[in-house]
Amino acid sequence: MVINYREVDGLNDNSMFCELCCCDWDGDCPVHGPLKVIQDTKVPPGVGDRKRDVKTLPHFFSTGQSKISESSTGVWADRDLPARHRLGPYEGTLSTDRRQVRTTGYRWKIKKGDRVHHSVNAEDPSCSNWLRRVNCARSEEEANLIPFQHRGLIYFRFVTICFKFGYSCLVS
Numbered sequence: 001m002v003i004n005y006r007e008v009d010g011l012n013d014n015s016m017f018c019e020l021c022c023c024d025w026d027g028d029c030p031v032h033g034p035l036k037v038i039q040d041t042k043v044p045p046g047v048g049d050r051k052r053d054v055k056t057l058p059h060f061f062s063t064g065q066s067k068i069s070e071s072s073t074g075v076w077a078d079r080d081l082p083a084r085h086r087l088g089p090y091e092g093t094l095s096t097d098r099r100q101v102r103t104t105g106y107r108w109k110i111k112k113g114d115r116v117h118h119s120v121n122a123e124d125p126s127c128s129n130w131l132r133r134v135n136c137a138r139s140e141e142e143a144n145l146i147p148f149q150h151r152g153l154i155y156f157r158f159v160t161i162c163f164k165f166g167y168s169c170l171v172s
């Protein structure tokens with residue numbers, strides 16, 4: 001069982017998009033610098049803890065029942081957060097089995113160019129982190145997080161200039 005912590009070489013995915021410059025850079029933006037990192041709470045993986053994903057929630061985020069809509073579950077911001085932050089990486093078990101490489105709510109593809117190199121699967125909460133609890137947006141307009149691949153890992157970053165208190169995290 002392999003947790004997706006390690007960086008993978010040779011995927012040619014070193015470029016980073018800067019929202020403020022509106023362009024890709026080879027590495028971090030030379031004007032605005034690297035994205036700020038919101039660290040997971042550190043929890044050892046792969047020990048059969050079914051609540052491991054919840055325990056990795058960083059400060060400023062909650063999961064469970066929505067404060068806005070009682071019928072929905074997901075992840076919420078507990079305070080306003082500025083733009084240019086990075087969440088993740090998305091953790092899970094790695095698979096190169098092409099039959100399993102399909103995008104479900106708990107699986108992301110890692111690509112080399114246009115081809116799928118492997119996938120990261122977060123169906124098991126004991127081997128994944130809180131990002132598995134982030135819901136997918138129903139439309140591009142609704143999304144406030146955008147997924148991106150960098151050095152073989154999947155991260156989410158804020159789309160908006162300011163991520164508002166109480167808002168549900170929704171990834172496009």
Ligand SMILES: [Zn+2]
Binds near residue numbers: 018021029030031033
């Ligand atoms: Zn920039």
